[in-house]
Amino acid sequence: MKYSIDKQEKYTVFSLQEENLNSLIAPELKSEFVFFRNEGVRNLILDLKEVKYVDSSGLSAILTANRIYKGYGSFVLTHVESDAVRKLIEISRLDTILTIIPTLSESTDYVKMEELQRELMGGQEE
Numbered sequence: 001m002k003y004s005i006d007k008q009e010k011y012t013v014f015s016l017q018e019e020n021l022n023s024l025i026a027p028e029l030k031s032e033f034v035f036f037r038n039e040g041v042r043n044l045i046l047d048l049k050e051v052k053y054v055d056s057s058g059l060s061a062i063l064t065a066n067r068i069y070k071g072y073g074s075f076v077l078t079h080v081e082s083d084a085v086r087k088l089i090e091i092s093r094l095d096t097i098l099t100i101i102p103t104l105s106e107s108t109d110y111v112k113m114e115e116l117q118r119e120l121m122g123g124q125e126e
Contacts, residue, residue, distance in 0.1 A: 013045045033065040043076075051085055
């Protein structure tokens with residue numbers, strides 16, 4: 001699995017550099033998500049810019065990340081640019097569950113605002 005990681009103070013961007021998010025990649029991707037959570041990454045942005053196809057295993061990996069970050073931090077999908085991927089997410093009705101933001105810049109702004117809101121509400125543990 002090819003990917004890049006950009007770790008910042010308030011968030012980490014995981015850019016998947018594969019065209020297919022399928023059963024060959026999904027188990028390793030799930031492991032990466034669990035690793036980030038265990039490492040203390042509170043906000044994760046999954047960049048799907050290069051992804052053209054997602055199967056059910058890929059959706060399962062994305063849902064795993066969404067589940068492990070719920071109540072802990074933020075999980076955001078960005079650059080869902082492939083029509084096939086976008087349609088699969090919509091048909092699966094996951095667009096009502098997942099946080100999907102068009103650009104990386106907007107995603108980082110969203111995550112920073114979510115983090116600020118958690119801090120103001122006293123929900124941040126260090």
